[in-house]
Amino acid sequence: MRRVKSATIQIATDASLTDIDGTVYAQPGTGSGFIIDESGLAVTNNHVVTGGRSWKVYVGGDDRPLNARVVGVAECSDLAVIDIEGDGFPVLDWYEGDIYPGLSVYAAGYPLNDPEFTLTGGIISKQKAAGQTSWASVDGVIEHDATLNPGSAGGPLVTEDGQVVAVNYANFDLGQPGVSIQYRSIGHTEARAIVDHLREGxxxxxxxxxxxxxxxxxxxxxxxxxQSVQSGSAADEARIEGGDIIMTLEDRALAVDGTMAEYCDTLRSHDPDDALDIEVVRLATGEILEGQLNGRELKVVETDEDIAASSTATRPTAGAAKEEAAPTDEPTPTSPPPTATSAPQTGGGGGLGAFTLWGSNFWGTLGGGGEQWYTFNSNQETEATVIAFVQNADQIEIIVYLGNDIPVWPPKDANQVPNVGIATKQGNRDGNDKTAEFIWQGPIQRDTKYYVRFINRGGTTATYCV
Incomplete structure (x- = not known):
């Protein structure tokens, strides 16, 4: 396992995303990965690195960051290969045996933006599990009970002798009393076949x-x-922009079930250079555009003011949609791409961040005695849940306020403002006495602004993931 630690990496990404109304948000985040070649080639998830402008890698718990570049990505299979500067790195080998229920496995990585290496143990519980999510459509998925937390994504799932069985990528919650969270990884057969292409660019x-x-x-x-477009890509050349919604691909309606399945099935049934008809809606302007990937650039064919108006009240709710549309035995993702929807807060906190319901995880740090505020809009939701994993500090308060009660931010005296609820501590996450879990859940009004206030009453700096 010392070899596993030395070849497992933490990846920090400086990225941004564009909301459907055209607003651009900073989206820094962290994930995990593992080295497969002494030259510095490493495997991770696509959602860990995609949209990034730069990537810093920490090898084997070293606090010295190394630059990296993306070599190849597979959007639908949620895999990527990066190249770390330098050479002579320790490597992990792929598992050559069969995967079967009961096989002992260990999930390695750097969850919750923690620089300390983490290893959790478990067994394979299902040899073939569903891989449809709102951000990928993965084949060859296995299910296990080795705990994965936000930031574990991209790390290796290994055997007792350190061979890579799978690439960690998601956890799911059925939302049923007495049913545990399910952890899923991309099996070595599927992953290795794709990685062999990605490493060649x-x-x-x-x-x-x-x-x-x-x-x-x-x-x-x-x-x-x-959310973002890679420069020089087929999407870029077709003039697709961040914030666009691709409604059809080859006349096939996309995401009607809240997943990427139809989109990915269409891509998999065509060669990369094929011309594919697309229809796009640009909610910020109300424009509907048509064109082709690898062909005609997008052109406006219609403008609908009602669509433009809806963008101010509409936000991506893929998680909610999937919960309604999926079969009863299909889980709902609780861990979308573990990247921040707002810039991480440091030191004593301060400022006002923002997040969207059913959006990505985000993280931050909060110094002792400090506080940090966030805002979200309820849109069409009538209930919300905020879950925060907090490390190194139990004296945290998370308070939710109705926006109408704070007409001007910051309030002169927040302690005098009535609140709609305070998060309760649910105990230590996975038995880790360093990580406490806080949850607030309650009814909310539609199309209403809310504020969430984090307060660190302790004397040490806390790290949190929401």
Whole structure:
């Protein structure tokens, strides 16, 4: 296991995303990965690195960051290969045996933006599990009970002798009393076949976007929300922009079930250079555009002011849509791409961040005695849940306020403002006495702004993931 630690990496990404209304958010985040070649080639998840402008890698717990570049990505299979500067790195080998229920495995990585290496143990519980999510459509998925937390994504799932059985990528919660969280990883057979192409610089099942399934049943809009576009890609050359929603691909409606399945099935059934018809809606302007990937650039064919108006009240709710549309035995993702929807806060906190319901995880640090505020809009939701994993500090308070009660931010005296609820501590996460779990859940009003206030009453700096 010392070899596993030495070849497991933490990846820090400096990225941004564009909301459907055209607003650009900073999106820094962290994930995990593992080295497969002494030259510095490493495997991780696509969602860990996609949309990034720069990547810093920490090898084997070293506090010295190394630069890295992305060599190849597979959007639909949620895999990527990066190249770390330098050479002579320790490596991990792929597992050569069969995967079967009961096989002992260990999940390695750097969850919760923690620089300390983490290893959790378990067994394979299901040899073949569903791999449809709002951000990927993965084949060859296995299910196990080795705990994965935000930031574990991209790390290796290894055997007792340190061979890579799978690439960690998600956890799921059925939302049923007495049913435990399910942890899922991409099996070595599927992963290795794709990685062999990616390491040669070949993108697979990709058009050059950071995408997520989007479904708004009230507005009748579904598709792939483009959070960012890779320069020089097929999407870029077609003039797709961040914030666009790709509604159809080859006349096939996308994301009607809240997943990437239809989008990925279409890409997998065509060669990378094929011309593919696309229809795009640009909610910020109300424009509907048509064109082709690897062909005609997008052109406006219609403008709908009602669509433009809806963008101020609509936000991606892929998680909610999937919960409604999926079969009863299909889980709902509780761990979307573990990257921040707002810039991480440091030191004593301060400032005002923002997040979206059913959006990505985000993280931050908060110094002793400090506080940090966030805001979110309820849109069409009538209930919300905020879950925070907090490390190194139990004296945390998380308070939720109705926006109407704070007409001007910051309030002169927040302690005098009535609140709608305070998060309760649910105990220590996975028995780790350094990580406490806080949850607030309650009814909310539609199309209403809310504030969430984090307060560190202790004397040490706390790290949190929400």
């Amino acid at each position: 070949e993108d697979m099942q990709s058009i050059g976007i950071n995408g997520q399934a989007f479904l708004d049943e009230e507005e009748g809009i579904s598709g792939i929300w483009v």
